[in-house]
Amino acid sequence: MKAIVCEAFGPVEDLRVQDVADPVAKPGYVVVDVQAAGVNFPDGLLVQGLYQMQPDFPFIPGNEVAGVICEVGEGVSHVKKGQRVIALSNLGGYAEKVAVQASHVMPLPDSIDVNEGAALVTAHATAHHALKQRAKLQPGETLVVTGAAGGTGLAAVQIGKTMGAKVIAVCSTDEKLALAKEHGADILINYKEKDLKETLKEVTEGKGADVIYECVGGDTFHACSRSMAWEGRLLVVGFAGGEIPKFPVNLALVKGYSVMGVFWGSFTQHDAKGFAANMQELLTWYVQGKVKVVVDEALPLEQATKAMTKVMNREVKGKMVIVP
Numbered sequence: 001m002k003a004i005v006c007e008a009f010g011p012v013e014d015l016r017v018q019d020v021a022d023p024v025a026k027p028g029y030v031v032v033d034v035q036a037a038g039v040n041f042p043d044g045l046l047v048q049g050l051y052q053m054q055p056d057f058p059f060i061p062g063n064e065v066a067g068v069i070c071e072v073g074e075g076v077s078h079v080k081k082g083q084r085v086i087a088l089s090n091l092g093g094y095a096e097k098v099a100v101q102a103s104h105v106m107p108l109p110d111s112i113d114v115n116e117g118a119a120l121v122t123a124h125a126t127a128h129h130a131l132k133q134r135a136k137l138q139p140g141e142t143l144v145v146t147g148a149a150g151g152t153g154l155a156a157v158q159i160g161k162t163m164g165a166k167v168i169a170v171c172s173t174d175e176k177l178a179l180a181k182e183h184g185a186d187i188l189i190n191y192k193e194k195d196l197k198e199t200l201k202e203v204t205e206g207k208g209a210d211v212i213y214e215c216v217g218g219d220t221f222h223a224c225s226r227s228m229a230w231e232g233r234l235l236v237v238g239f240a241g242g243e244i245p246k247f248p249v250n251l252a253l254v255k256g257y258s259v260m261g262v263f264w265g266s267f268t269q270h271d272a273k274g275f276a277a278n279m280q281e282l283l284t285w286y287v288q289g290k291v292k293v294v295v296d297e298a299l300p301l302e303q304a305t306k307a308m309t310k311v312m313n314r315e316v317k318g319k320m321v322i323v324p
Contacts, residue, residue: 002324003095004304007058009049012308017301020060023092023099025073030102032085036118036298037093038064039320040151041240044312052263055091062093062322063265064121066114069105076102084108086117088268094304096324103272106279109287116293119319120282123151124291126237126264127159128278130213133267134260135233139164141210142229144200146220147240148185149176151311151319156213157185158291165211168203170196170220172314179317183292196223208232208255218243225251225259232257240314294318 005018025031043061045051066086069079079085079102087105092098108117131137143160147153148169160167161184168187169180177188189199200209200223208229214221217239225247228234234257239245252259268275285291298321299307307320 001096002301003060003092004062004301005058005060006047009047009054012044012047012305012312015047015305015308017304020095022097025071025076025099027074028076028102029073029099030069030076030079030105031071031097031099032065032067032087032105033070034065034093034096034098034324035067036065036115037062037322037324038119038122039304039307039311039322040064040122041238041311044308047308053265060092060095060098062095062098063088063090064118065089065093065098065100066108066118070097073102078102079105079107084110084114086121088121090265094301094322096301103276104268106276106283109283111287112283115295115298115321115323119151119293119295119321120286121279122264123319124155124159124282124293125275125278126152126262127155127213128282129264129267130235130237130262131156131159131163131211132278133274134262135211135235137163137165137211140166142166142168142204142207144168144170144209144212144224144227145180145185146170146212146214146216146224147314148180149317150215150240150314151316152237153213153215154180154183154294154318155291157183159285160184160213162285162290168200168209176317179294183294191220191223196220197226200224200227204229211235213237215239216241217245221245221247228255228257230256234259235262236260237262295321297321298323300324
């Protein structure tokens with residue numbers, strides 16, 4: 001089969017398509033014929049050696065796929081050969097086939113497009129876990145989402161609205177804000193044109209935000225850290241802006257709020273049942289039209305580096321997808 005193979009940490013542009021052996025379904029696993037693979041910001045960090053996880057070489061990046069099961073390993077009973085599924089692969093997704101632990105494979109409803117299904121797993125599931133298990137977001141609370149037009153930011157806007165929050169979208173352009181508004185944002189802030197800290201103070205009438213879903217880092221994080229409500233929850237999701245900020249802990253002390261790390265991949269390993277329940281809820285919401293994956297572009301496997309570069313450069317509205 002063909003796959004994108006990383007043989008050494010380095011620039012995304014160094015990745016190439018190679019012929020590699022087909023995977024096999026060992027006990028507890030299935031092999032999926034990949035029809036689409038979602039592209040995520042951590043994929044680019046991973047191949048550069050900048051992510052929390054550093055796999056052994058060579059490895060195939062890509063942690064979310066949709067496709068059809070072509071082989072079922074011993075002991076697997078909840079899915080079958082020929083079934084249409086979405087799967088969390090951790091690695092191996094940028095390929096024509098991938099072996100996946102069966103517990104991380106779920107049937108894909110016929111009503112969901114395969115490209116959207118592939119892009120649903122990581123971004124929406126991260127936002128869902130962050131707002132449900134970490135922040136315990138309540139109806140009527142104020143939720144601020146930075147990077148609100150990106151894959152996981154847009155997901156947080158949709159899920160926040162579904163959970164009954166008042167959503168404030170923060171983006172760098174009016175075009176991105178328009179997309180966030182289309183997907184449920186109540187208040188829009190262009191942080192390139194307005195002072196973010198002062199604007200958040202104004203739109204929350206001095207109270208601050210109950211929950212902030214922060215995935216940009218740098219100056220954006222610093223403004224958010226000074227814009228929290230009493231007993232608020234500041235969710236640390238990522239650093240798409242490139243700078244990992246240092247946090248003055250006295251702010252949490254004085255303002256009485258919590259800073260919470262969000263590492264969805266770790267959640268899936270520590271709480272497989274919670275992950276499965278979350279995905280079932282997400283799929284139900286999807287069929288009901290409450291959440292929606294916006295696919296910016298679907299590119300062939302040979303253009304995987306272009307897809308990853310667009311994501312790394314924050315040029316994507318919604319999600320990028322690779323189609324083997």
